[in-house]
Amino acid sequence: MREDAFVLKGNICYADTKDHLTVMDQGYLVCCQGIIRGVYPVLPEEYKSLPVTDYQDLLIVPGMTDLHIHAPQYPFRGLGMGLELLEWLNTHTFPEESRYKELDYAREAYRIFAEDLKKSATTRAVVFGTVHVPATRYLMEELERTGVITYVGKVNMDQNSTDELREKDAETSLADTAAWLADTAGRYQNTRPILTPRFAPTCSGPLMEGLGKLQREYQLPVQSHLSENLSEIAWVKELFPWSSCYGDVYGHYGLFGGQARTVMAHCVHSSDLEVELMKKNGVYVAHCPQSNINLSSGIAPIRRYLEEGLRVGLGTDMAGGANLSMFRCMADAIGVSKLYWRLADQTRKPLAMEEAFYLATKGGGSFFGKAGSFEEGYEMDALVLDDSGIRSTRALGTKERLERYIYLAEEGGRLAGKYAAGRKVI
Amino acid sequence: MREDAFVLKGNICYADTKDHLTVMDQGYLVCCQGIIRGVYPVLPEEYKSLPVTDYQDLLIVPGMTDLHIHAPQYPFRGLGMGLELLEWLNTHTFPEESRYKELDYAREAYRIFAEDLKKSATTRAVVFGTVHVPATRYLMEELERTGVITYVGKVNMDQNSTDELREKDAETSLADTAAWLADTAGRYQNTRPILTPRFAPTCSGPLMEGLGKLQREYQLPVQSHLSENLSEIAWVKELFPWSSCYGDVYGHYGLFGGQARTVMAHCVHSSDLEVELMKKNGVYVAHCPQSNINLSSGIAPIRRYLEEGLRVGLGTDMAGGANLSMFRCMADAIGVSKLYWRLADQTRKPLAMEEAFYLATKGGGSFFGKAGSFEEGYEMDALVLDDSGIRSTRALGTKERLERYIYLAEEGGRLAGKYAAGRKVI
Numbered sequence: 001m002r003e004d005a006f007v008l009k010g011n012i013c014y015a016d017t018k019d020h021l022t023v024m025d026q027g028y029l030v031c032c033q034g035i036i037r038g039v040y041p042v043l044p045e046e047y048k049s050l051p052v053t054d055y056q057d058l059l060i061v062p063g064m065t066d067l068h069i070h071a072p073q074y075p076f077r078g079l080g081m082g083l084e085l086l087e088w089l090n091t092h093t094f095p096e097e098s099r100y101k102e103l104d105y106a107r108e109a110y111r112i113f114a115e116d117l118k119k120s121a122t123t124r125a126v127v128f129g130t131v132h133v134p135a136t137r138y139l140m141e142e143l144e145r146t147g148v149i150t151y152v153g154k155v156n157m158d159q160n161s162t163d164e165l166r167e168k169d170a171e172t173s174l175a176d177t178a179a180w181l182a183d184t185a186g187r188y189q190n191t192r193p194i195l196t197p198r199f200a201p202t203c204s205g206p207l208m209e210g211l212g213k214l215q216r217e218y219q220l221p222v223q224s225h226l227s228e229n230l231s232e233i234a235w236v237k238e239l240f241p242w243s244s245c246y247g248d249v250y251g252h253y254g255l256f257g258g259q260a261r262t263v264m265a266h267c268v269h270s271s272d273l274e275v276e277l278m279k280k281n282g283v284y285v286a287h288c289p290q291s292n293i294n295l296s297s298g299i300a301p302i303r304r305y306l307e308e309g310l311r312v313g314l315g316t317d318m319a320g321g322a323n324l325s326m327f328r329c330m331a332d333a334i335g336v337s338k339l340y341w342r343l344a345d346q347t348r349k350p351l352a353m354e355e356a357f358y359l360a361t362k363g364g365g366s367f368f369g370k371a372g373s374f375e376e377g378y379e380m381d382a383l384v385l386d387d388s389g390i391r392s393t394r395a396l397g398t399k400e401r402l403e404r405y406i407y408l409a410e411e412g413g414r415l416a417g418k419y420a421a422g423r424k425v426i
Numbered sequence: 427m428r429e430d431a432f433v434l435k436g437n438i439c440y441a442d443t444k445d446h447l448t449v450m451d452q453g454y455l456v457c458c459q460g461i462i463r464g465v466y467p468v469l470p471e472e473y474k475s476l477p478v479t480d481y482q483d484l485l486i487v488p489g490m491t492d493l494h495i496h497a498p499q500y501p502f503r504g505l506g507m508g509l510e511l512l513e514w515l516n517t518h519t520f521p522e523e524s525r526y527k528e529l530d531y532a533r534e535a536y537r538i539f540a541e542d543l544k545k546s547a548t549t550r551a552v553v554f555g556t557v558h559v560p561a562t563r564y565l566m567e568e569l570e571r572t573g574v575i576t577y578v579g580k581v582n583m584d585q586n587s588t589d590e591l592r593e594k595d596a597e598t599s600l601a602d603t604a605a606w607l608a609d610t611a612g613r614y615q616n617t618r619p620i621l622t623p624r625f626a627p628t629c630s631g632p633l634m635e636g637l638g639k640l641q642r643e644y645q646l647p648v649q650s651h652l653s654e655n656l657s658e659i660a661w662v663k664e665l666f667p668w669s670s671c672y673g674d675v676y677g678h679y680g681l682f683g684g685q686a687r688t689v690m691a692h693c694v695h696s697s698d699l700e701v702e703l704m705k706k707n708g709v710y711v712a713h714c715p716q717s718n719i720n721l722s723s724g725i726a727p728i729r730r731y732l733e734e735g736l737r738v739g740l741g742t743d744m745a746g747g748a749n750l751s752m753f754r755c756m757a758d759a760i761g762v763s764k765l766y767w768r769l770a771d772q773t774r775k776p777l778a779m780e781e782a783f784y785l786a787t788k789g790g791g792s793f794f795g796k797a798g799s800f801e802e803g804y805e806m807d808a809l810v811l812d813d814s815g816i817r818s819t820r821a822l823g824t825k826e827r828l829e830r831y832i833y834l835a836e837e838g839g840r841l842a843g844k845y846a847a848g849r850k851v852i
Contacts, residue, residue, distance in 0.1 A: 074818075075818045075819045075820045076818070076820060077818075077830070077833070077834065078816075078829065078830035078831075078832070078833035078834045079822075079826055079829055079830055081760070081779070081829070081833070082776075082778055082779070105819060108819050109819045112817045112818070112819065116817070290761075293761040293762075293764055293765060294761065294764070296764040296765075296767060296768050296776060297768070298765070298768045298769065299765065299768075299769065322757075322830075322833035322834060323833070323834070323837055324837060325837060331748075334507070335716075335719040335720065336719075336765070338719055338720070338722040339719060339722075339724070339725065339762070339765055339769070341722060342722050342723070342724045342725075343724065343725065343765070343769045343770055344769055350508075350722060352508055353507070353508065390504075391538045391542070392500075392501045392502070392503075392538070393501045393531060393534050393535045393538065394501045394502060396505075400505055403504065403505055403507070404503070404504035404505055404748075405504075406504070407503070407504035407507070407748035407749070408503065408504045408748060408749070410836035410837060411749055411750060411751060411836060
């Protein structure tokens with residue numbers, strides 16, 4: 001239900017910059033037509049007629065953006081974690097994704113995924129589907145109903161995959177994509193399409209050429225994978241020997257930032273040149289710490305990316321990551337940054353809690369425009385956090401309660417409310 | 427309630443060696459007088475008169491041992507994670523532990539801790555208290571009531587701590603310890619004392635000398651910390667310049683294995699000599715992966731320890747670790763072993779799920795004797811796991827369901843039953 005204007009009251013906390021949290025205890029968060037008007041210690045006269053939902057002592061924080069998540073991999077989350085990327089794709093991922101050619105299977109799997117995503121802390125997500133148009137359209141319909149704001153991609157892959165999953169050729173892949181775009185255009189309020197070349201190894205030159213054209217024609221955003229695994233990077237170099245770096249392959253076809261808003265998952269092993277290209281083109285990094293652990297990929301140098309001014313957000317990378325929780329994702333991001341500091345490079349200090357929170361909210365949210373903050377003019381995405389189940393003898397301030405919630409969301413936390421673009425989801 | 431003999435039915439899974447899981451679907455687990463008689467596909471004639479609890483399609487696995495946990499740190503779990511060990515101790519830990527001189531505070535805090543531990547997957551734990559005798563005795567009483575089997579230590583520290591927390595001198599510390607031992611002797615069924623020099627830097631030579639004597643007099647086990655952090659190790663070398671390694675300090679006073687059953691937390695940066703000494707003396711390593719992340723300590727080389735035949739189990743190290751869940755602890759152990767392989771030493775292959783499960787059950791359980799397995803003659807510790815909340819379109823085998831539960835215990839799992847030493851806890 002969308003209400004045109006309303007007020008939430010509670011202990012409000014949001015990241016305005018990556019180094020600063022604004023905290024207002026017992027503050028008022030005012031939302032009109034889905035847009036934040038402001039946060040106030042005392043409700044201004046002009047808003048006094050608005051309905052107030054008083055969440056009392058609970059925490060109110062901006063919604064979280066999951067910048068990288070594979071919906072069709074949800075059925076095997078937490079399974080088959082003993083492999084590295086390329087073997088994992090062939091053993092687990094491609095066989096599972098093949099099942100989505102059966103719409104009945106896709107329906108059941110996507111219904112579960114959408115229901116669980118709705119219940120999660122995620123208010124916005126950038127989602128991979130499969131190559132299948134009917135299943136991807138069904139995924140969009142399911143996601144539309146959740147109220148979560150999403151970009152959804154029909155995957156493109158015309159080479160280097162299993163016979164069952166690989167698309168026939170670039171032409172077929174492009175025709176299917178165009179049909180999918182035409183079919184879904186303007187159909188949804190919460191869900192929009194995003195171009196999704198799976199990753200360079202599975203996309204022929206002609207396919208990426210065509211996707212670049214579609215991008216320019218429809219002004220679509222782009223998502224893909226980048227420099228996740230060392231074997232993958234070597235393979236890309238073999239397949240595209242002319243490229244100066246992995247990212248240059250996408251760039252060559254107009255699928256790497258610039259006028260094409262682009263998010264690339266992982267960037268664990270990006271070369272200096274690639275980082276430079278990402279920076280120049282404003283490419284988003286979807287940092288997926290748990291997936292990078294699970295698939296033994298390594299640790300992305302997020303401190304470096306932040307210092308260089310790259311755009312960064314967080315992703316679960318379900319099912320490379322097993323957990324849907326963006327709180328867990330924040331804790332993992334902090335954790336791996338500490339191990340990176342300890343084991344790889346002591347000039348890159350670990351992420352502070354404030355920075356991880358920024359990445360999960362405003363950092364990733366900015367891929368959608370003004371989202372992930374409570375500053376004036378932002379779309380109103382909010383979570384209401386009940387931490388009364390995390391018992392302690394200590395009296396804690398709001399910022400401490402938020403820090404604790406990041407680590408303990410799944411051990412006593414409860415999502416007591418969720419709003420996306422001004423609409424109540426939970 | 428202890429019943430003399432009973433049978434549990436369900437999908438049974440346990441680790442008999444670190445590389446092998448025994449799985450028996452719809453098997454019968456027979457327990458007489460608290461001891462496992464065996465696991466059977468068909469209930470033998472001789473047990474047919476015993477009461478059977480049929481857990482149907484649920485999983486039944488051995489209970490978990492948390493080899494290293496600080497009860498008094500539970501109130502600040504998930505807080506203050508931006509510091510390294512020594513600063514963290516001074517900023518967060520010592521001030522919190524000082525509060526336990528007030529018995530009212532200790533009562534409230536330990537009641538919460540014990541209640542939450544009871545609800546967790548932990549059936550056995552090796553627990554640090556504080557220096558305070560009355561509070562530690564209260565902790566033992568609370569833990570006794572939970573049914574969880576524990577060793578509990580009154581902490582010794584007569585130097586290098588805050589004025590509020592440090593004990594007056596070695597004599598006072600030893601006298602308090604002797605009084606505590608006399609007072610609690612034979613008082614509990616589930617809870618036993620363990621000698622607990624906090625760590626070498628906070629214990630004077632005379633104190634450790636005296637603890638060594640107490641150890642021999644009472645034949646007590648020992649717990650402490652070892653080689654967690656590089657600054658800590660350098661400090662130990664300064665304080666005990668005669669020592670050949672950190673572990674040698676404990677060894678010098680008879681507090682490092684041999685006839686003194688000993689568990690040492692962390693062992694992240696143990697030297698070759700120290701590893702040799704641990705091996706020779708049968709010292710247990712309590713591997714605390716999440717704590718080693720949170721305090722930026724590093725990654726313990728657990729693959730090496732397993733290859734060298736050291737005794738290893740897992741610990742949460744609450745509140746260096748924020749999560750009480752031993753499932754999370756297993757997932758973290760697997761995760762950090764992958765990053766160790768990737769970033770530190772590619773000759774040390776990551777832990778498999780089976781190995782982490784072994785460490786959490788039989789590996790750590792053996793500190794208590796025969797615990798952590800369903801082999802004949804083991805004490806009957808068991809967990810009943812309901813994974814119906816982890817929804818999937820896939821039909822999974824028991825081993826896959828266990829793997830998934832390790833990653834997703836807190837995202838849809840539910841502990842449907844818990845037994846320790848043959849008694850129903852939940």
